[in-house]
């Protein structure tokens with residue numbers, strides 16, 4: 001028998017184990033894979049064919065799994081700092097590490113209160129319910145994650161408008177707006193449904209300043225200036241209403257504030273919309289007809305590109321309003337409300353995610369970091385707003401923060417990361433758990449080695465109604481441990497009254513799974529995962545739920561005029577007009593800079609160490625239109641100096657027609673350059689606290705020679 005084309009299984013000693021890739025774990029990734037193991041080592045990996053989510057495929061990152069797992073830079077033992085912060089480390093035992101962490105955190109709690117300890121998690125999502133439960137059981141409201149810059153601002157926009165988040169029903173739509181999203185690079189399993197939709201004749205309207213792989217499948221491309229999305233959406237709305245393509249019955253019965261909204265959009269004529277967004281007036285009209293005239297219409301948005309602006313929530317709200325305006329919210333082929341099952345994924349199973357994550361209501365604890373500055377955030381998101389963390393650590397106001405227990409925190413991804421670095425150094429005690437000795441881990445007092453997904457277990461649900469519980473495919477590298485086990489062991493020492501968490505990983509999962517009827521024992525009998533379709537006790541959420549229950553907003557209706565925003569002193573209508581964060585600087589900084597656009601082979605800071613990935617795009621680059629480069633005498637591959645009002649980086653120019661002439665685009669995560677020092681840590685959307693990563697002004701010139 002031959003498996004995977006080239007490995008003979010009988011007598012080879014090779015076993016095929018089933019697991020998932022967690023290099024870019026997320027709601028639309030976490031691809032399932034087969035891992036070929038002999039003598040405890042992975043020989044090769046391949047996509048799992050029988051798994052409906054990724055259907056046998058793996059991307060460039062997943063294919064480099066062996067380079068990630070066996071990387072020479074993997075941490076293999078707990079470390080304790082020996083000298084000054086950022087200096088050397090010695091290896092210590094787990095017992096010493098746990099003992100010291102528990103002692104220090106309990107002492108800080110006693111002296112300053114539990115809220116003085118921050119529990120932080122970076123991009124990793126799978127361990128968050130465990131880490132947040134630990135924080136709350138310990139008594140701290142300060143659970144802070146990278147989601148303070150990702151996804152939650154879009155959730156806020158959705159909850160303000162509809163009381164709920166709606167996912168695009170791509171399989172049943174007839175027109176699809178893909179707004180600032182590029183699954184071909186950012187969520188590869190999500191790209192094939194788009195190609196299939198185009199092949200079915202769905203009208204795809206792509207809204208993106210850049211040309212992407214999706215562009216060739218789009219019926220129409222709209223190319224707005226970064227951050228002008230809200231204005232464009234209001235312009236589309238005006239055409240839809242002028243041409244009578246809106247859903248009058250839905251609007252009459254189920255919406256609040258249409259008259260005011262109608263007055264607002266009346267200002268956004270196609271010509272005015274062209275002036276504000278750069279999208280030609282004729283295209284605005286054509287797009288509105290395509291979206292509203294050939295429904296049902298779904299809208300696919302990004303977790304970041306429309307909300308990484310100074311008025312990000314309003315920008316996003318203006319876009320989401322198009323769904324209700326055309327009667328497509330919670331309609332088949334529109335944007336469908338599916339309650340969250342686990343880790344931001346909704347499907348037909350229900351879990352006790354919420355009860356598990358919040359053993360006590362946050363309201364019983366002291367106010368969170370960011371509570372004063374971002375009240376809307378605090379109303380809708382059950383976490384601290386981490387953008388405010390450095391400021392509170394440095395100022396000690398409104399109360400001091402003394403320690404941080406972090407899992408995969410990467411301070412470099414935060415705008416103004418030099419300020420964050422100073423804040424970390426001010427803490428009395430800082431622990432970081434990671435797979436690698438990252439620049440953040442280097443500043444810690446204690447560093448703990450974490451397992452990769454191949455060395456541990458993980459529970460994942462998928463929107464296609466599939467679930468998998470993996471078991472370790474290989475033993476942990478060195479002394480590495482699963483984050484969940486680290487959290488559970490610390491819980492036994494710093495929150496001993498939490499007997500559920502202290503009871504172990506599988507007991508927690510059985511508690512979480514209880515409403516679904518699934519158990520750990522049953523899931524273990526299905527190593528390739530289990531289809532939920534047709535299981536007794538599980539029900540699909542159904543459509544038009546608002547007809548029965550109303551919307552979960554203060555008025556019970558879809559809110560064009562937001563009651564909550566009005567009460568909290570913000571514009572209640574989705575007024576979004578900011579073309580960029582530094583509006584007055586066009587003369588000194590003529591180009592609009594977009595940071596953080598994703599490349600397919602890199603995942604934030606994670607895969608730059610893999611040579612297979614590095615070879616595909618070896619050096620940090622800024623993408624520039626050839627015309628923009630020519631005007632500055634810059635050749636392809638040449639070093640340039642990219643300046644904003646806050647900082648500068650030296651980087652190579654990559655000349656490409658995918659970028660418009662008035663724009664520059666710098667990709668995400670490079671270890672060699674500090675892109676986030678170009679951004680000001682206080683340029684934030686006042687509603688969500690999100691940073692304006694995608695609309696700041698910059699200047700680019702040939703780099704002067706480096707002095708010897």
Ligand SMILES: Nc1nc2c(c(=O)[nH]1)N[C@H]1C(S)=C(S)[C@@H](COP(=O)(O)OP(=O)(O)OC[C@H]3O[C@@H](n4cnc5c(=O)[nH]c(N)nc54)[C@H](O)[C@@H]3O)O[C@H]1N2
Pocket residue numbers: 024026150151179180181182183185186187207208209210212224225226227228229302303304305306594596597598599600601602603604668694
């Ligand atoms: N390979 C890879 N995949 C990833 C990640 C990664 O680092 N690498 N990160 C993951 C994470 S955390 C996230 S949040 C997602 C992001 O996922 P996506 O949003 O799909 O990816 P981005 O490349 O950030 O942005 C998508 C598109 O938005 C466009 N864009 C930029 N600014 C604007 C704007 O102002 N308006 C509009 N309309 N469009 C704009 C860009 O040109 C880009 O093509 O990707 C996830 N997947």
Ligand SMILES: Nc1nc2c(c(=O)[nH]1)N[C@H]1C(S)=C(S)[C@@H](COP(=O)(O)OP(=O)(O)OC[C@H]3O[C@@H](n4cnc5c(=O)[nH]c(N)nc54)[C@H](O)[C@@H]3O)O[C@H]1N2
Pocket residue numbers: 121122123124146149150151303304308407408409410413414415433434435436438450451452453483595596597603604605606668675676679693
């Ligand atoms: N300028 C700019 N900045 C941005 C963005 C942008 O577009 N522009 N995008 C923002 C967005 S949307 C996001 S999501 C963030 C990215 O968020 P980050 O948190 O920076 O993402 P990573 O660098 O992937 O992950 C952080 C760390 O987690 C470690 N890690 C990986 N897996 C595990 C695990 O299982 N356990 C533990 N303990 N550690 C693990 C990794 O080694 C890494 O050191 O960046 C944000 N920052």
Ligand SMILES: [Mo]
Pocket residue numbers: 149150151303304
């Ligand atoms: Mo993100």
